[in-house]
Amino acid sequence: MRLPIDARNRALRGRVRRHFEQHPRRGLLVAFEGPDGSGKTTQRKLFKTWLVAEGYDVVTTKWNSSDLIKPIIKGRKAARALSPEEFSLLHVADFRCRMDAEVLPALWEGKIVIADRFLFTGLARDAARGLEFDHVLKLYQPLVWPDMVFYFSVSPTTSRTRVAADRVPNFYEAGQDVTDIVDPVESYQRFITRVIREYDSLSNIFNFTTVDAEQGIAEQHQRLRELFREAERRPWSSWNVDAFAEWIATGLPA
Amino acid sequence: MKRGRLIAIDGIDLRRVRTAAREAIHAIGASRAGVSHWDSSGVFHELALVRGVAAPRTLLVLYAADLAFRVRWEIAPAIAEGRTVVAAPYVATAMALGRAVGLPAPWMANLLRFAPRPTEARIAESDRASLTRAAGFVSVAYERWAEPAGVDSDALTREIARHLRPRRARR
Numbered sequence: 001m002r003l004p005i006d007a008r009n010r011a012l013r014g015r016v017r018r019h020f021e022q023h024p025r026r027g028l029l030v031a032f033e034g035p036d037g038s039g040k041t042t043q044r045k046l047f048k049t050w051l052v053a054e055g056y057d058v059v060t061t062k063w064n065s066s067d068l069i070k071p072i073i074k075g076r077k078a079a080r081a082l083s084p085e086e087f088s089l090l091h092v093a094d095f096r097c098r099m100d101a102e103v104l105p106a107l108w109e110g111k112i113v114i115a116d117r118f119l120f121t122g123l124a125r126d127a128a129r130g131l132e133f134d135h136v137l138k139l140y141q142p143l144v145w146p147d148m149v150f151y152f153s154v155s156p157t158t159s160r161t162r163v164a165a166d167r168v169p170n171f172y173e174a175g176q177d178v179t180d181i182v183d184p185v186e187s188y189q190r191f192i193t194r195v196i197r198e199y200d201s202l203s204n205i206f207n208f209t210t211v212d213a214e215q216g217i218a219e220q221h222q223r224l225r226e227l228f229r230e231a232e233r234r235p236w237s238s239w240n241v242d243a244f245a246e247w248i249a250t251g252l253p254a
Numbered sequence: 255m256k257r258g259r260l261i262a263i264d265g266i267d268l269r270r271v272r273t274a275a276r277e278a279i280h281a282i283g284a285s286r287a288g289v290s291h292w293d294s295s296g297v298f299h300e301l302a303l304v305r306g307v308a309a310p311r312t313l314l315v316l317y318a319a320d321l322a323f324r325v326r327w328e329i330a331p332a333i334a335e336g337r338t339v340v341a342a343p344y345v346a347t348a349m350a351l352g353r354a355v356g357l358p359a360p361w362m363a364n365l366l367r368f369a370p371r372p373t374e375a376r377i378a379e380s381d382r383a384s385l386t387r388a389a390g391f392v393s394v395a396y397e398r399w400a401e402p403a404g405v406d407s408d409a410l411t412r413e414i415a416r417h418l419r420p421r422r423a424r425r
Binding site for chain 1: 289295297300301303304305306307308310311312315316318319322323326356358360363364365367368375399403404423
């Protein structure tokens with residue numbers, strides 16, 4: 001007997017291609033990326049409200065939110081028990097769970113998925129923790145490329161000022177596991193500088209759409225609407241065939 | 255200081271793997287060796303508290319997260335102290351599951367690349383019928399993926415057994 005997972009299966013890949021070419025309204029994946037304090041969650045909510053008002057079927061997925069893995073990560077973060085490798089792997093597991101249960105099924109049904117952080121968050125943070133970029137990128141395979149990545153760009157100082165205005169950054173958010181700086185705010189400034197450097201590199205490599213997050217809220221939102229209108233007319237990206245083929249082959253109920 | 259030894263014992267049935275580990279420790283001498291058990295980190299114990307399915311790739315990533323914990327706290331320190339550590343199981347069990355379901359070998363090699371190569375690698379033979387009774391990673395894969403996906407447990411066991419081979423030992 002042949003076990004069902006084989007993303008290279010030709011028939012399965014053909015089924016995926018046909019589905020997306022023939023589906024009357026194809027799914028779209030829109031990722032919101034950026035450091036803490038960049039205002040992306042505010043923009044994500046406004047954007048979703050607008051899309052729903054326009055008649056789109058919209059699903060939201062948030063970083064580190066799967067029912068299965070989130071409790072595992074939460075407990076270890078509270079105990080400050082994670083090495084950079086373990087931190088990375090558990091976030092990959094959370095991401096994979098959400099891809100299989102939320103993102104891929106919704107895209108298959110032609111919905112719009114808004115991801116409040118996507119794999120680029122894992123890449124930026126893990127690289128800032130000293131893990132090799134290629135190693136981390138491979139962990140996320142088979143890759144699913146969003147149709148749009150909105151990168152909310154702010155300076156490290158703006159990010160620190162906005163985050164520290166409300167609360168003290170937590171241990172891992174401040175990168176205290178790798179900076180060895182006792183003061184969380186000072187550690188945050190150091191760590192977020194590294195994270196933003198990684199984000200900027202990712203933005204260049206993967207051609208993110210940069211949104212100047214130091215601008216006003218209404219101005220940013222208007223810009224997102226315009227960018228979305230341009231992007232939704234693009235054809236479906238066949239780069240994502242492997243991920244869908246494996247998801248179907250896995251045979252799990254959505 | 256003399257470098258320690260890592261003995262990897264893998265297998266489908268965790269009870270057989272544990273028995274083999276105890277025998278290995280007995281043969282070496284309990285004062286000079288210790289065992290690194292599967293799920294020392296408690297990841298799978300906590301997973302058992304939550305309902306839900308998981309694809310094989312996700313389960314392998316969780317296996318790697320647990321192994322990363324074991325390498326950091328149990329395996330690497332023992333080797334650095336010149337002791338012998340028996341890893342029960344180690345990487346071969348996870349690799350066998352991955353191969354059995356068709357996951358790409360380069361992806362698995364990258365996933366488990368942090369795991370040091372064992373000095374010696376063994377397989378604990380198991381009887382196929384024990385799969386659904388035995389605790390352990392293969393049983394987790396059965397409960398979380400194979401059963402909900404309608405994959406026959408005997409077929410899965412046979413495939414894993416076919417792919418179960420020890421990771422090449424360090425020369």
